[in-house]
Amino acid sequence: MSVQLRDKLVASGISPDRVLQSTLKKVMGKFSERFHPADSIGYAYGLHHDTDNLHVHVALCPRSAKGAYVGCSMARTPASGHKNQMKYFRSCFEHENKHWAQILTSAQKLEEHLSKRLDSDKIVFSPRLNHSHMDALRNAQTAEAIRLQQLYQSLRNLEASITAKRQYFALKRNAHFVSRLAGRRTPKLTRIVEKLTAAIDRRSLREMQNLLFKIKHDYRALHKRYSQIHGFNAYANRSTLQHAHRQQNAF
Numbered sequence: 001m002s003v004q005l006r007d008k009l010v011a012s013g014i015s016p017d018r019v020l021q022s023t024l025k026k027v028m029g030k031f032s033e034r035f036h037p038a039d040s041i042g043y044a045y046g047l048h049h050d051t052d053n054l055h056v057h058v059a060l061c062p063r064s065a066k067g068a069y070v071g072c073s074m075a076r077t078p079a080s081g082h083k084n085q086m087k088y089f090r091s092c093f094e095h096e097n098k099h100w101a102q103i104l105t106s107a108q109k110l111e112e113h114l115s116k117r118l119d120s121d122k123i124v125f126s127p128r129l130n131h132s133h134m135d136a137l138r139n140a141q142t143a144e145a146i147r148l149q150q151l152y153q154s155l156r157n158l159e160a161s162i163t164a165k166r167q168y169f170a171l172k173r174n175a176h177f178v179s180r181l182a183g184r185r186t187p188k189l190t191r192i193v194e195k196l197t198a199a200i201d202r203r204s205l206r207e208m209q210n211l212l213f214k215i216k217h218d219y220r221a222l223h224k225r226y227s228q229i230h231g232f233n234a235y236a237n238r239s240t241l242q243h244a245h246r247q248q249n250a251f
Contacts, residue, residue, distance in 0.1 A: 001054045005097055008104045013220050016054050017047055018123040019100060024056050027092040035085060040065040114213055121162055121209045126155060126216045127223050144226055151219040158212045165205055 006016045024045055032041050042061035047054065060070050074086040103113045114120045129137075129152050137145040 001097065003052055005101060006054055009100070012104055012110060013124055013126065013216065014110075015123055015125045018119070020047060020054060020056055022119065022123070023093065023096045023100075024058070026096065027089065028058075030092055031085070031088065034088065036064050036068060036070065039068060041070050111213075111217075115210055118206070118209070121159065121212045124213055124216050126219055140230075144222065148219070148222050148226055151215060151222060155212060155215045155219055158208060158215065162205065162208050162212065165208070169205075 001016060001020055009016045009019055028041075028043060032039070041064050043058055045056050045058045047056050060072060062070055064070055072085045072089075074084065103109050114124065117123065134149070137149050
């Protein structure tokens with residue numbers, strides 16, 4: 001990922017790590033479909049921040065699920081089956097990076113794109129408030145300070161609710177999988193009801209994610225404005241020092 005794209009993502013409140021991670025999974029899916037159709041491949045990856053350019057290292061499992069050799073050739077030779085997989089990787093990543101660069105050209109495009117993503121609540125980040133920040137906001141007691149606290153608490157509560165719902169879905173999937181392994185077949189009517197319930201639950205989760213994105217958008221804007229006008233971080237540090245000084249005087 002280029003430094004320019006990374007900086008644009010951060011400025012828009014988007015996590016570059018999450019973007020690169022989701023891009024890799026998308027590219028690996030395309031790679032599998034192109035070179036190993038009707039099969040599946042395994043891989044491990046790690047994000048690296050040891051250079052100016054955020055990048056990812058990928059290790060491919062040497063065999064597919066059906067036992068086929070999984071290579072990553074750089075040349076079109078008979079030994080490689082005339083496949084230049086590295087060139088394909090590069091073209092896929094370049095395409096995805098250009099796609100993100102286009103999305104970031106306007107706030108409307110970005111909001112439309114994020115509203116369709118299932119990981120919108122994860123890919124968007126927001127500045128965290130530590131104890132010093134919260135103390136500073138409580139001491140200020142201005143309308144903006146109160147609003148900032150409310151937005152922050154709202155997004156933290158919503159994040160916790162989304163996490164709990166995802167954990168609930170995971171438990172249901174695991175229970176269903178165990179039931180199938182045990183050979184227990186659910187009645188048809190029950191399966192229909194479960195599918196309808198799952199559809200409603202998924203819609204509810206999407207609605208929660210969209211709401212979280214909007215709260216994060218408002219929170220980031222207010223946090224930035226408050227920091228620029230009031231010197232938020234410096235104010236928080238002064239508040240901490242004043243609190244420590246009062247404690248010292250108490251003894």
